[in-house]
Amino acid sequence: MTFLTPFLLAGLAALAVPVFVHLIQRERRNVVEFPSLMFVRRIPYQSTERRRIHNWGLLLLRLAALAAIVMAFARPFFRVDPVAAAASGDREVVILLDRSASMGHGDRWAQAQAAAAEVVNGLSGSDRATLVLFDGDPEETVRATSDQGTLLAAIDAASVSSGATRFAPALRLAQSRLNASGSSRREAVIVSDFQRTGWARQEDVQFPEGATITPVSVADDASGGVSVTSLSMERAPFSGAERVTITAGIANRAATPVDALPVALEIDGRVIERREVAIDANGTTAATFEAVTLAEANIPGVVRAGTDELPADNNFFFVLSPTRPLSVLVLHGDASSSAAARYLKTALDLGRAPAFASEVAPAARLTADMLTGRSLVVVDDATLGSAAAELLTGFVERGGGLMLMLGDRTPAGADWPLLPGTLSGAVDRTQLRGGTLGFLDYSHPVFDEFKDPRNGTFSNMRFLRYRGLTPAPDGRVLARFDDGAAAIVERRVGGGRVIAVTSSLDGNWSDAPRHAMYLPLVHELAAYLAQYEEAPPWQTVGRRFDISAAIGAVARDGQLAPGAPAGGVRGVVVSPSGAQTTLGTGGVESILLAEQGVYSVRLSGSGDRRPYAVAVNLAPEESDLASVPAEDMVAGLTGRSAPAAGAQALDVEPLTPVEMEKQQSVWWFLLVAGLVALLAEASLSNRLSTRVNALTDRPA
Secondary structure: OEEOOHHHHHHHHHHHHHHHHHHOOOOOOOOOOOHHHOOOOOOOOOOOOOOOOOOHHHHHHHHHHHHHHHHHHOOEEOOOOHHHHHOOOOEEEEEEEEOOHHHHOOOHHHHHHHHHHHHHHOOOOOOEEEEEEEOOOEEEEEEEEOOHHHHHHHHHHOOOOOOOOOHHHHHHHHHHHHHOOOOOEEEEEEEEOOEHHHOOOOOOOOOOOOOEEEEEEOOOOOOOOEEEEEEEEEEEEEOOEEEEEEEEEEEEOOOOOEEEEEEEEEEOOEEEEEEEEEEOOOEEEEEEOOOEEEOOOOEEEEEEEOOOOOHHHHEEEEEEOOOOOEEEEEEEOOHHHHHHHHHHHHHHHOOEOOEEEEEEEEHHHOOOHHHOOOOEEEEEOOOOOHHHHHHHHHHHHOOOEEEEEOOOOOOOOOOOOOOOEEEEEEEEOHHHOOEOEEEEOOOOHHHHHHOOHHHOOOOOOOEOEEEEEEEOOOEEEEEEEOOOOEEEEEEEEOOEEEEEEOOOOOOOOEOHHHOOOHHHHHHHHHHHHOOOOOOOOOEEOOOEEEHHHHHHHHHHOOOOOOOOOOOOOEEEEEOOOOOEEEEEOOOEOEEEOOOOEEEEEEEOOOOOOOOEEEEEEOOHHHHOOOEOOHHHHHHHHHOOOOOOOOOHHHOOOOOOHHHHHHHHOHHHHHHHHHHHHHHHHHHHHHHHHHHHHHHHOOOO
16 A cells, blocks of 8 residues: 555554553542551552553544544545556447448448458457447447347448548547446447547547547548549520530549549540540549530439549539429419419519419319419419319429419409418508508518518518408418518418418518519529429438429429329338338428438329439548548547557556545545444443442442
8 A cells, every 4th residue: 555645644643542541551540538547657659550551442442533534634545557457357349340431442441341350359258349330420230249249240241331520429439438338447439440530629529538549540642533523514504405515524633644534524424425534643634525415404414533442432423404494384363363463473484493483364264274284373362262272282282382362353262272361351450651661570481581671571562451350270471460460371281381471472461573683582482382492403412302392393393193092192212222221201300311312202192203312422522531640639539649550549648646545535435434433432432431430439
């Protein structure tokens, strides 16, 4: 045993005090006056009990109490061999196996699997291991098991993904597993190429005290190779169609130039053109191909630029679709209202992003064929029969959009099953110069563009009349007038959307067309109802995809059949590897785009038309193979350098005396023992004193 403050042991000298007290015998004498002996010679009294210890138990308790208290203040501890301590006890190991796209370079993945298997083979006794595969997101494949066969099988079944490298989420998962472990030795083993782009020093990851991090690097000296980094498309009209010129950006991150690199353009599975380009070391270039004519939508394509040790980033996938305006049908009541419908058509046709192609027709002549290929139907203050209402209900449930402009001719009752509330009479505010919009839901996509006051305000619009509308329980109020009445109300029906505007937007009941915000409002309402999203020609791995984009695109292209089943739209998504997932009604809300390649989406009711396609590419940073020193990452996590690979928990930094004493806290037990001894001594002393007094006070 060693003491942190040995000079306090001088207090052990106080142990002489109880001994001295015990050696002093107090003599109790009863003085008896006896006159006849007054001339007798006085003999000095001498006690033979002074040099004897009467109660050894009491003395030992006092000595033990003082010794324990003095030693507690001296802060004792036992010196520990850190290597011997680390080598004893069971282990809790979390194996973090990097499966990001950069691990597909050369034989990195094979090396990583072998390194992870070696860690598993090193388990013994009651050791447990957890296997975590990670790229952008960690996946706990096997949790806290001593079964080496299960761990080895999971490592062997794992494969390189298309995800980007991110260390922090995997490290946080390992941190939580080690924090929850009661093992004496806790360790995280990171098997990775330690790609620099995957690590940010400001990540807040703190491993528990005493845990070790062992990095196993499979990186080499490669900084990267050839990769297709971008794609641009230049569109031009041609003979009633559209032609697209594709230019691919190509980078070379290697230290040597590349001559005569073959680059091919494939569209819909066929090679359209081949070219050869030269790229300097650490340079970039572009390959431009001849224009191609787009005849239909959702045509998948890919640009392939040679091959190297990381073949995944030599391919760049995309989808081609011609630019088509949103098809809108504006329904009016009688001949007197056709002018207002044409006014609304003109306002829609002025849109550019997206563009609208509008058609005006009487509501009484609505047929199923008139809804084919439509993205949006606007009912401008018209009366609908039961047949027309049924057609519109099926149209909306299959994903179409419906805008209801409520006016004097709009009836209330059973003819309007899609109305997002209960309709009542008109409110006349002409005597007060009309009402204004007092509330706008800026969290809604329709008004998202108008959050910034610099983009315009609706406060100057005056509404002289509007219909009363009590929103339904499933209705969402997007705007209210200054008196609290509903102005714009939305309702979801199946896969589609319905919005009711309680005042006209053609100038009859308001001065809205005179304001600059009129056209942006009409275009935002129409684009939202049509579920328009400008579909990018490609996306990056890690994004999420929901069915609304496919519904809007397919509806714009006229691929939703009028007789498609009602009750919502469902789609089946097929990944590049062939896995199928159901989206929409009866399925999940969205899927993670986790694979490089082209996903195909077939919607219910789209017939035999070409499936909607989503192209997915690697994150550009995965082509940068530069690595961060593993020791720097570990030092950032633990505050000390990493142990050598293979040393694992035996390469332990020695503890200082202060750290050893703090971990053991022997002083606390000594202090408690001293206090207990003092209590026992007090109790025993009181009992002995009572007994002695009773004997001395007894009459002779």
